[in-house]
Amino acid sequence: MNSSSFTSTGLPRYPESLWRKTASLPDFPVLKDDLTTDVLIAGAGITGITSAYALIRAGYKVAVIDAGRILDGTTGFTTAKITSQHGLIYRHLVDHFGKEAARQYYNANEEAKRYIVDIAQEHQIDCQLHKEDAYLYADSEQQLADLKMEWEAYEQLGIPAEWTDTLPLPIHVLGAIKMPNQARFHPLLYLKHMVEYISSHGGAFYEQTTMADKAEEQEDGSLLLHTENGFKITCRYAVSASHFPFYDGGGLYFTRLHAERSYVVALEPETSFPGGMYINCGDPKRSLRAAEWDGKELILVGGENHKTGDSDCTIKHYETLEQFGGSTFGAKSIPYRWSTQDLITIDQVPYIGPVTSKHPRIFVATGYAKWGMTSGTLAALLITDLIQGKDNKLADLFSPSRFKVNPGLRNLVVQNADVAKELISGKVEMVHRKLVDLMPDQGAVVKHLGKRAGAYRDPEGVIHLVDTTCTHLGCECAWNQAERSWDCPCHGSRFDYKGHVLEGPATEDLSRLTPQYGTRE
Numbered sequence: 001m002n003s004s005s006f007t008s009t010g011l012p013r014y015p016e017s018l019w020r021k022t023a024s025l026p027d028f029p030v031l032k033d034d035l036t037t038d039v040l041i042a043g044a045g046i047t048g049i050t051s052a053y054a055l056i057r058a059g060y061k062v063a064v065i066d067a068g069r070i071l072d073g074t075t076g077f078t079t080a081k082i083t084s085q086h087g088l089i090y091r092h093l094v095d096h097f098g099k100e101a102a103r104q105y106y107n108a109n110e111e112a113k114r115y116i117v118d119i120a121q122e123h124q125i126d127c128q129l130h131k132e133d134a135y136l137y138a139d140s141e142q143q144l145a146d147l148k149m150e151w152e153a154y155e156q157l158g159i160p161a162e163w164t165d166t167l168p169l170p171i172h173v174l175g176a177i178k179m180p181n182q183a184r185f186h187p188l189l190y191l192k193h194m195v196e197y198i199s200s201h202g203g204a205f206y207e208q209t210t211m212a213d214k215a216e217e218q219e220d221g222s223l224l225l226h227t228e229n230g231f232k233i234t235c236r237y238a239v240s241a242s243h244f245p246f247y248d249g250g251g252l253y254f255t256r257l258h259a260e261r262s263y264v265v266a267l268e269p270e271t272s273f274p275g276g277m278y279i280n281c282g283d284p285k286r287s288l289r290a291a292e293w294d295g296k297e298l299i300l301v302g303g304e305n306h307k308t309g310d311s312d313c314t315i316k317h318y319e320t321l322e323q324f325g326g327s328t329f330g331a332k333s334i335p336y337r338w339s340t341q342d343l344i345t346i347d348q349v350p351y352i353g354p355v356t357s358k359h360p361r362i363f364v365a366t367g368y369a370k371w372g373m374t375s376g377t378l379a380a381l382l383i384t385d386l387i388q389g390k391d392n393k394l395a396d397l398f399s400p401s402r403f404k405v406n407p408g409l410r411n412l413v414v415q416n417a418d419v420a421k422e423l424i425s426g427k428v429e430m431v432h433r434k435l436v437d438l439m440p441d442q443g444a445v446v447k448h449l450g451k452r453a454g455a456y457r458d459p460e461g462v463i464h465l466v467d468t469t470c471t472h473l474g475c476e477c478a479w480n481q482a483e484r485s486w487d488c489p490c491h492g493s494r495f496d497y498k499g500h501v502l503e504g505p506a507t508e509d510l511s512r513l514t515p516q517y518g519t520r521e
Contacts, residue, residue: 009331011265011318015483017077017338018266018293018300023188025071026195028205031231037063037204039387040225040235042211043242045075046191046372047365050380051239052203053194058388062203063233067210067242070195071188073503074243074372077340079264079287079302081277082116083182084109085134086371088146088281090153092348101397103157105349108394112377113183120190123197127190128292131183134277137167137176143282144174150281151177168274169288171328184277184289187373210507211246215362223361228507237387238362240355241379243343244491244505245364249355251400254473254505256351257367259308259492261341263317263482266291266298270330273299286324293335301325305370308341309489314482339483341492341503344369351400352379353386363387364400435463443479443497453513454479454486456497466499471508486510 039055041048044066052062064070084106093102120129138144154161154177161179199205210228215238218224225233225247240246245253262285278288285303292298301324304317318337325331345351345367355364363386365379378394385392396402433446435455443456445468454468454477468477468486475490485502486495494502499510 008319008322008326009333011315011322011334012337015338016336018291018298018336019078019080019186019188020072020076021336022293023071023186023192025069025188025192026199028070028207031065031206031209031227031229034232034234035063035204036234037061038235039063039237039239040065040223040233041239041241042066042246043073043240044070044205044207045073045241046187046376047379048239048241049191049194049198050377051241051365051383052198054380054384055387056198056201056203058384060387062198063206063235064198064203065206065209065211065227065233067208067501067504067507069207070205071191074340074342075187075191075376077264077338078187078372079289079300080187080373081134081182081184081287081289081371082113082373083134083179083277083371084113084159084374085136085177085179085182085279086369087136087279088150089348090157090159091146091149094153094156096347097349097397099156102153104394104397106157106159108378108382108397109371109374112374112381115377115381116185116190116373117183119194120185123193125190125193127193128186129183129190130185130290131181132275132277132289134179134182135164135167135176135279136179137173137278137280138282139171139173139280139286140282141174143280147175147177147281167278168276169278169328182277184291186291210501211242213247213507215247215249215359217359217361221361236361239383240362240364240366241376242504243366245355245366246504247355247359247362249359249362251356251364253351253364253366253400254491256346257343257491259341259343259503260305260370261308261314261339261487262302262370263304263321263339264300264302264337265318265321265325265334266293266300266336267322267325267329267331268293268296268333268335269299269325270332273297273329279303284320288325298335299325299329307489308492308494309478309480309487314339314480318482341494342370342372343367343492347402350375350379350398352382352398353395353400355400357401435465438463443481443484445476445479448513452476454510456484458497464497464499465513466495466497467511467513469510470506471501471510472504472506477510 038061287302368375438457470488477486493506
């Protein structure tokens with residue numbers, strides 16, 4: 001296939017995850033009373049659910065709380081590669097953390113991969129688990145130079161892999177690193193079994209329940225936590241598995257993390273897929289893997305990364321991936337498209353451990369840089385060890401209290417300078433668009449009563465108007481047409497078109513403005 005011969009079959013009108021659509025998940029209640037438990041886990045994605053599973057097997061009483069529905073965050077919208085090949089990571093680790101730490105990183109992710117495979121086999125979980133080779137490839141001269149440096153790091157660390165000049169794909173490459181014996185799966189079918197195990201062994205789940213940024217240490221050593229709707233939770237330990245920590249504890253995580261979005265189109269190809277998982281080592285990002293759907297093979301075409309709230313036309317990212325996938329494999333249909341976001345730390349290594357040194361009983365796991373299947377699993381295993389008081393050699397590497405001067409300091413300065421720029425530019429932006437300019441199913445920043453506002457006209461013509469000032473730290477949100485959401489470019493908070501929080505760190509909705517919901521203009 002080639003780009004000139006590809007004709008679009010049309011993208012789905014609304015985003016929908018293949019994983020969410022093909023996994024029937026249980027519903028759980030809102031927390032409506034005070035709660036006492038051994039461990040409170042905030043966030044019901046792969047980290048929170050795996051942590052709960054491991055802790056229950058270790059004899060702890062566990063409760064899991066989610067601000068939305070279980071598995072409706074990044075885990076439900078991943079590409080679900082189970083791999084230790086995380087882009088150009090090992091050269092970076094060798095240079096800035098040292099060889100020993102780089103080997104620890106690799107070994108930790110391999111252990112997480114084996115854990116997933118072992119659990120799936122132990123419980124005979126039908127989660128479409130397939131062993132695959134993973135490929136990191138270069139499609140430009142600059143990428144090739146970077147890839148060769150990465151290969152040198154593989155050789156220094158003794159990572160099992162091989163160099164190849166070709167791929168079993170009809171795409172242009174200049175070189176690739178093949179890492180054998182990696183895997184892919186349906187993450188929600190895997191985690192659904194864990195949820196059922198947790199529930200049947202005394203664990204509790206609560207949905208639509210948001211934690212407040214408040215934690216008190218009691219005289220008996222227990223923690224007193226609070227929900228936004230006024231209930232108290234008493235526990236011995238707490239785990240934040242919800243991207244930005246629900247309790248910051250003076251860790252200033254919003255200054256040390258930034259959010260990036262990425263996109264996936266699931267296409268039914270005209271030509272067969274040769275197997276394997278693929279990702280290039282530069283930008284624009286391109287990721288490929290197979291998946292099963294309704295007795296058919298799909299190809300998940302991912303990539304098009306950008307900082308959250310920093311894209312003028314988000315639907316173009318889907319269109320670009322459709323063009324790439326369709327021109328490479330052909331496309332009979334595209335049944336699904338979706339996007340998600342993940343957080344990235346200033347030194348590219350996740351934060352896993354006590355939220356700060358002053359709060360040793362409150363743990364955080366975040367900053368997976370879009371490699372959450374292994375990172376989320378290793379986080380659960382590490383935190384389970386720490387709660388049990390076991391020594392774990394990974395604690396220092398992933399400690400949230402670490403600080404690597406280079407490149408950490410540089411990235412910290414750049415990241416927060418960018419936040420300051422976004423904060424100022426959003427306040428002084430000139431707005432000329434009016435409500436009457438909006439067509440059905442269109443949103444934009446508009447001038448309303450002489451001030452900046454966010455408006456969306458739904459397909460029935462109803463106007464939904466909000467104050468675009470993010471309720472986290474006051475940056476101005478941008479409209480995301482592809483997802484019908486308001487996205488904050490400073491720290492990645494997202495809100496639906498009615499102003500309701502979709503993703504934190506914000507916990508309060510955007511203010512609604514007149515005209516109220518249900519009116520027409």
